[in-house]
Amino acid sequence: MPDIIVMFFLLGVIAGVAKSDLKVPKAAYDTLSILLMLTLGLKGGLALHGNVHWQLLPEVITVILLGIAIPLALYPLLRKWIQLSSANSASIAAHYGSASAGTFAVALAFAEANNLSIAPQTTLYLVLLELPAIVVGILLYKKATGSGASMKGIWHEALTSRGVVLLTGGVIIGYLYGPDASKEIAPLFLGAFKALLALFLLEMGVCASRHLAPFPLHHWKLVSFALIAPFGLAMVGISAGIALGLPQGSVLILAALTASASYIAAPAAIQAAIKEADVGLAIFAALGVTFPLNVLLGIPVYHWMVGVMSGV
DSSP states (O other): OOOHHHHHHHHHHHHHHTTOOOOOOHHHHHHHHHHHHHHHHHHHHHHHTTOOOGGGHHHHHHHHHHHHHHHHHHHHHHHHTSOOOHHHHHHHHHHHHSOOHHHHHHHHHHHHHTTOOOOGGGGHHHHHHHHHHHHHHHHHHHHHHTOOOOHHHHHHHHHSSHHHHHHHHHHHHHHHHHHHHTTTTHHHHTTTHHHHHHHHHHHHHHHHHHHHSSOOGGGHHHHHHHHHHHHHHHHHHHHHHHHTTOOHHHHHHHHHHHHOOOSSHHHHHHHHHOTTSOHHHHHIIIIIIIHHHIIIIIHHHHHHHHHHHHTO
């Protein structure tokens, strides 16, 4: 049986495909996403409290390099094989180089449910992948078209997106105050983590169903990419995690993140910076195809791959 939170995602998909009137009001969804991203940040910050040291530097640099390398590798593939425009190729490369907070949350819950060891700094991976991938995607488009977008504007869009602000802020607050000083807010954020995630996934299921019915068969090349790329990208994440000597849970989460695609922070930043890009196309691939793949099948497969590749 899948984890119970995955069933909420399936419920949302089924309701959407069946044309049910089920929907989470926008205000409630915004509240849920804010609470979820703050909770993820706080969990990471609390775990980091008293555990920050210089030995983390190679790990931080490696994850940042992954965020740079993935969109650089995907752009020519999207441009030449899928034959997308330079704007859409740069947009989708940025979305897939970036990471999904929802996928991170599901992978974290999966790792905790299976008693896998998770390093305190693991939450940082989400932020470390998000920023460079967005910036690289915008720079790829700028180079291909000779666009005059300023670096200041690019960094502003990347750094001030809602997801980055909430995740980074949560990490900093959790790190500064630690478990003892956060006891009064812990029940709301940490105690309700799985419940928040279940409701968030319910809405994600409804959203995904909108991209699946009717299924856009004319985008079959993009669909193939969104189904195949996650497994190759997961292997990159697993290889990096094993090389860094990370615990098994952290390797799994890094694999899930490299295999995921952003549908919260990246769309807002890309839409503002690359006007010619069809952000809906990127959201279709990220949320309509890759997210369900990762939640329903990918994460357990990546767990198996971690065991095989690490010899456990």
